Amino acid sequence: MIRRALAAALxxALAAALxxxxxxxxxxxxxxxxxxxxxxxAGGVPFSYESYEVFRAGETIPYQTGFTDAEGRVVxxxxxxxxxxxRVFSEDGHxxxxxxxxxxxxxxxADRPPVDRYARLLAGLGFLFGVxxxxxxxYRRRSARSG
Amino acid sequence: MHIPDGxxxxxxxxxxxxxxxxxxxxxxxxxxxxxREETLPVxxxxxxxxxxxxxxxxxxxxxxxxxxxxxxxxxxxxxxxTCFLSVSLVLLLQALLFxxxxxxxxxxxxxxxxxxxxxxxxxxxxxxxxxxxxxxLLLSGWISVTVPAFLLALVLGVQPRIAHAAxxxxxxxxxxFSVTLPALLLPHALLGIGEGALTLLVYRIVGRLRKGRVxx
Numbered sequence: 217m218i219r220r221a222l223a224a225a226l227x228x229a230l231a232a233a234l235x236x237x238x239x240x241x242x243x244x245x246x247x248x249x250x251x252x253x254x255x256x257x258a259g260g261v262p263f264s265y266e267s268y269e270v271f272r273a274g275e276t277i278p279y280q281t282g283f284t285d286a287e288g289r290v291v292x293x294x295x296x297x298x299x300x301x302x303r304v305f306s307e308d309g310h311x312x313x314x315x316x317x318x319x320x321x322x323x324x325x326a327d328r329p330p331v332d333r334y335a336r337l338l339a340g341l342g343f344l345f346g347v348x349x350x351x352x353x354x355y356r357r358r359s360a361r362s363g
Numbered sequence: 364m365h366i367p368d369g370x371x372x373x374x375x376x377x378x379x380x381x382x383x384x385x386x387x388x389x390x391x392x393x394x395x396x397x398x399r400e401e402t403l404p405v406x407x408x409x410x411x412x413x414x415x416x417x418x419x420x421x422x423x424x425x426x427x428x429x430x431x432x433x434x435x436x437x438x439x440x441x442x443x444x445t446c447f448l449s450v451s452l453v454l455l456l457q458a459l460l461f462x463x464x465x466x467x468x469x470x471x472x473x474x475x476x477x478x479x480x481x482x483x484x485x486x487x488x489x490x491x492x493x494x495x496x497x498x499x500l501l502l503s504g505w506i507s508v509t510v511p512a513f514l515l516a517l518v519l520g521v522q523p524r525i526a527h528a529a530x531x532x533x534x535x536x537x538x539x540f541s542v543t544l545p546a547l548l549l550p551h552a553l554l555g556i557g558e559g560a561l562t563l564l565v566y567r568i569v570g571r572l573r574k575g576r577v578x579x
Contacts, residue, residue, distance in 0.1 A: 257422075258461075308543065309366050309536070313368065337415070341411050341415070344411050348410070351398075
């Protein structure tokens with residue numbers, strides 16, 4: 217009688233312990249093709265160890281969050297070929313937000329090269345001087361009319 | 364320190380657009396009234412200088428970067444309203460050509476850098492110039508960078524409080540005041556030393572050019 221009671225108690229205890237197995241963390245290894253997006257400041261300094269979020273297009277809950285690595289990279293494995301939103305941000309307000317097509321072997325895409333940056337700088341300066349030139353022209357015509 | 368697009372809630376940038384729009388109109392009216400043709404070439408050069416300065420990222424301790432602005436020079440040489448208009452134009456070009464700063468955040472960046480930074484610089488210069496022009500220029504340069512940093516830190520830091528999902532997760536920018544204030548103020552306080560030195564140097568050069576005392 218006592219042995220049956222003990223056996224029943226042991227079985228009950230084992231049954232009660234079963235949910236604990238759900239807390240065990242398991243793993244499986246796999247290989248896949250990752251999407252890598254590198255972020256960096258204009259001078260080439262990596263945007264490293266900063267926060268990021270990856271979203272599937274149209275979703276508000278992030279697919280992946282984390283910190284960029286030492287090279288300023290966000291690395292994730294898309295689960296489908298789709299548009300993916302990536303936001304990176306630092307505590308002082310630096311950051312970027314972009315949408316890329318990834319998954320399914322999408323071709324890499326890069327920001328415009330540094331040489332183009334100088335061309336845009338010159339274009340900006342040219343625009344500024346042009347604006348002030350127009351203001352000067354406007355001022356002269358106004359002075360000529362009133363003078 | 365330009366805030367990019369996507370970091371600020373519409374309930375902040377939409378009223379900022381309304382405020383900045385009104386102030387731009389006031390600025391244009393004052394600029395037209397006070398406009399003197401002989402100052403236009405120098406104004407064009409200083410605005411171009413500010414444009415170049417704002418595209419150069421200076422690495423600062425902490426792994427981030429900041430940039431000088433030339434705002435103090437514009438404010439001290441041409442007045443606060445002209446400074447505000449010039450800086451707004453520079454910020455617009457930077458957003459369109461370089462993606463630095465945003466279009467939605469343009470009024471916030473312009474109000475902080477151009478108007479608040481310019482006003483602080485002009486005020487400090489006017490007060491201190493009576494005692495020492497050198498000290499006035501150094502400090503006006505320093506404050507032209509730290510005041511905007513403080514204001515933008517406040518704007519960023521308030522985002523998690525005013526724009527968050529039902530579960531409390533921030534929709535735009537996740538860091539509060541305790542993070543944004545030191546993150547922005549400390550690097551810009553350092554950078555401000557360089558800005559002050561640059562303000563002094565360029566002001567003296569412009570002064571000499573105007574008086575025709577440059578040799579060679």
